[in-house]
Amino acid sequence: MIRVLLAEDQGMMRGALATLLELEDDIDVVGLLARGDEVVDACVRLTPDVAVLDIEMPGRSGLDAAAELATAVPSCRVLIVTTFGRPGYLRRAMDAGARGFLIKDSPVEQLADAIRRVVAGETVVDPTLAAAALRAGPNPLSAR
Amino acid sequence: VAAVALFTSMFFWLLRTMVLLRMARAEMARLAVSEERLRIARDLHDVLGQRLAAVALLSDLAGRLAGSDPERARQQSAEAGRLAREALEEVRATVSGFRDSSLTGELSTAQALLAAAGIGCVLSAPDAGSVPAPLADVAGWVVREGVTNVVRHSRAGTARITVRSADPVVVEVADDGHGDATSPYGNGLTGLRERVTALGGAVHTERVDGWYRLWAELPVTAPGGRVAAAAGAS
Amino acid sequence: VAAVALFTSMFFWLLRTMVLLRMARAEMARLAVSEERLRIARDLHDVLGQRLAAVALLSDLAGRLAGSDPERARQQSAEAGRLAREALEEVRATVSGFRDSSLTGELSTAQALLAAAGIGCVLSAPDAGSVPAPLADVAGWVVREGVTNVVRHSRAGTARITVRSADPVVVEVADDGHGDATSPYGNGLTGLRERVTALGGAVHTERVDGWYRLWAELPVTAPGGRVAAAAGAS
């Protein structure tokens, strides 16, 4: 069983995602959060295999939580989900040690597959989203 | 002969100036367009995008539950339909906001956005249409930035937008959320402050009586007595 | 005296011209912005509006059918989800200005994308800037589609992007992953092939020496002797 913690502030989205993931045979949703500032404590307590984090959440952004998780709970892989690729998000996600970067509305098959691949040590980046995240900035390369 | 030479050189200088101006013009238009796109992206991002993503997932869920739990499937579908209609309303409001002028357009976009985010809106801007043009742009920016922050950060139940067209023009966006006026300014408020102070005005934030207030004063007559409308043409 | 008078009048004419140009510049930026708004408004309204309306109806329908005909309810929900995602894609494309992209822009996006995905990138495109404009668009498309596929399908360690600006222009995206050149083309490669063959060029995929290669040949001079730049302008 892959143990997943999900942090997403929009209630309907959180409920739908959690139920969809629960319907997968090999995935167990062990934690559900609506705030970014509860992520680290919850992961310390629950030690999930994967934390699926929204970016924009009250209290703390998923990107900041990811950065702290990398040292606080290194065994927990982070997968960032977002609606749009804003400038800088992808790079910040990768700098924070995230292993995945996906659009929130990915079909659950894709999200579940990404979770499995991240657990297997792979990096999963949605290319279209990433391209938008990079393209939306003034100049992707000078931002380095 | 010297006069002819002078004429000739003056003529070429003139040509060069015109070419340069033309390039600057194209560049400026390009920049303005991409800024506008970013602005629209930001407007749409917070509400429309979230909603569409939720519609997609709720539909998935309804599909999965159709066989096993028809009552829950029915609920999820109803919710998805409701969200899709709200998204449609928002698209309509945004689109018609685009067709209006800066400040009035921003005000209508703001109302739509707040409505869509489930935040009540008390609008008091009877003479918004009479704010002088260059100030109207900045006033619109105050509204846009203020309302985006309300939607994004405040968790408010109600927002209050006030425009007073006098000298100075005063634009205020307030909300009854948990905002803390001592939080450091981010890109949004910093950019706003820069633009407003460039016009000789000022931006304020304060927390008072359970309200978080952002307001700007925009002088119509700048300290030197110059009228803002003229300064804005530069 | 006549010369002095002429000078003076020329000088004032020049000043006036500059002031007018300056105003024109601001005006043009404003116009460009409102054109862009209208374009976005049209896009959003036509494409997005229609889709959202359909999503709402399909969700209603799914909800009604949930109790009596779960299989059809499931289909309607799936369709609603698909349309909601398309609508979201549309918003993403509209606001990211995805439509205007240059070859050099695509190349730098590609490098950043591969880096983000943990795939090494060997770029060899010294004269990418000199690919003629209409071909540069298509060349950029080849890079985008190729790199998207590498990130999505290849599980490669290294990718190689090569652009050779001659006649034909050759653009190649190769990777050392497990790609199989006999897999049928999906939407991505089919669309690419259509666009490239319309210009008289060709798209190839092959597996050789442990590399999966996608490359396109884009003729600068089309078979009839017509220069691509002219054809592209049509």
Ligand SMILES: Nc1ncnc2c1ncn2[C@@H]1O[C@H](COP(=O)(O)OP(=O)(O)OP(=O)(O)O)[C@@H](O)[C@H]1O
């Ligand atoms: N209406 C509000 N309610 C609560 N907090 C607010 C409100 N407006 C601003 N803030 C706080 O002030 C901070 C700075 O706001 P600012 O607009 O400068 O940046 P931002 O919204 O975080 O980012 P952006 O650059 O995208 O606008 C916010 O991060 C938030 O913490």
Ligand SMILES: Nc1ncnc2c1ncn2[C@@H]1O[C@H](COP(=O)(O)OP(=O)(O)OP(=O)(O)O)[C@@H](O)[C@H]1O
């Ligand atoms: N670099 C690659 N490595 C491995 N397989 C590849 C690669 N590029 C293409 N393929 C295979 O070729 C198929 C067709 O690619 P194509 O780009 O046409 O469609 P797609 O990527 O599946 O979908 P889309 O329409 O979104 O591009 C892919 O599904 C994949 O199986």
Ligand SMILES: [Mg+2]
């Ligand atoms: Mg969020």
Ligand SMILES: [Mg+2]
């Ligand atoms: Mg802000």
Ligand SMILES: [Mg+2]
């Ligand atoms: Mg593809």
